Amino acid sequence: MDKENQKLVLKDGRTLGFAEYGIPTGSPVFHFHGSGSSRLERPGSDNLLSQLDIHCISVDRPGHGLSDFQPERRLINWPQDISQLADHLGLDKFYVTGHSAGGPHALACTHELAEHIVAGAVISSMAPMSRPSPYDGMPILNQILARSARQLPWLTHFVRKITRNMIMQNVEKAAQQLMASIPDADKEILYEPQNVEKMVLSIQEGFRQGSGGVAHDDILVNTDWGFELKSIQPRIDIWHGKLDVNVPIHAAHYLQEQIPHNRYYEFPDKGHFFVLNSWEEVLTKLLN
Numbered sequence: 664m665d666k667e668n669q670k671l672v673l674k675d676g677r678t679l680g681f682a683e684y685g686i687p688t689g690s691p692v693f694h695f696h697g698s699g700s701s702r703l704e705r706p707g708s709d710n711l712l713s714q715l716d717i718h719c720i721s722v723d724r725p726g727h728g729l730s731d732f733q734p735e736r737r738l739i740n741w742p743q744d745i746s747q748l749a750d751h752l753g754l755d756k757f758y759v760t761g762h763s764a765g766g767p768h769a770l771a772c773t774h775e776l777a778e779h780i781v782a783g784a785v786i787s788s789m790a791p792m793s794r795p796s797p798y799d800g801m802p803i804l805n806q807i808l809a810r811s812a813r814q815l816p817w818l819t820h821f822v823r824k825i826t827r828n829m830i831m832q833n834v835e836k837a838a839q840q841l842m843a844s845i846p847d848a849d850k851e852i853l854y855e856p857q858n859v860e861k862m863v864l865s866i867q868e869g870f871r872q873g874s875g876g877v878a879h880d881d882i883l884v885n886t887d888w889g890f891e892l893k894s895i896q897p898r899i900d901i902w903h904g905k906l907d908v909n910v911p912i913h914a915a916h917y918l919q920e921q922i923p924h925n926r927y928y929e930f931p932d933k934g935h936f937f938v939l940n941s942w943e944e945v946l947t948k949l950l951n
Contacts, residue, residue: 680729684719685712691757694721695765699877701728701868707942726876727869739889742775759783777896784900784949786938790914800911812885823874848906848934892921899925904933
């Protein structure tokens with residue numbers, strides 16, 4: 664079986680794409696990818712996952728990779744897909760992780776599937792954009808994307824079409840263009856060949872169907888989430904780099920204030936992608 668390109672037909676007839684990594688009998692961890700990415704994004708190498716005895720399931724969100732687009736989708740709908748996938752895999756108890764835009768999806772699952780989730784970890788995660796001054800510290804292009812998702816959705820779709828045209832070039836050229844817009848705090852990590860190539864391939868897979876699913880995802884995480892952070896019951900580990908400009912540090916501070924049972928980890932000299940070299944620490948803490 665091709666573990667990296669699996670599909671599940673959901674109850675409403677949609678296809679959900681997912682990949683499995685690590686040890687099939689290990690501790691199950693569902694991973695939710697960042698903006699525009701796909702199931703090819705995973706928390707660490709197979710060697711690391713095997714060493715930690717982890718069964719990682721990385722899932723394409725609707726309109727990304729192998730997953731069918733879901734019209735009228737809301738963030739709060741995502742746990743229903745994960746519940747069906749967990750049942751399909753025979754998993755009753757599991758962990759969740761989410762990077763960047765995957766963070767809200769992990770938090771939605773901890774809210775809706777609390778009886779099944781042991782604990783969660785959100786890394787460089789977004790926070791609800793209804794909070795005070797959510798755009799402070801963002802570069803202008805990031806602000807345009809975030810603000811348009813709330814006020815001018817057509818502009819979000821336009822920006823994502825341009826993004827897709829850039830990213831669907833050959834890996835080397837796409838990497839050069841992506842790296843040109845990466846903050847200095849992240850360049851050292853992303854310049855490592857294995858990191859930038861994996862990131863580009865995962866994002867290319869995320870955009871394989873077009874830009875509509877990615878744009879819709881932007882709109883979901885920037886508008887009302889449909890649940891209260893204060894109602895989350897499982898423990899949540901919050902990881903963030905103080906030099907992050909994609910998702911400035913005040914987002915993490917807000918999550919820390921609102922989520923009842925959390926452990927907070929802040930890196931003073933790290934940016935948005937620090938986790939690419941820190942997955943062992945994140946996963947080890949998650950399981951303990």
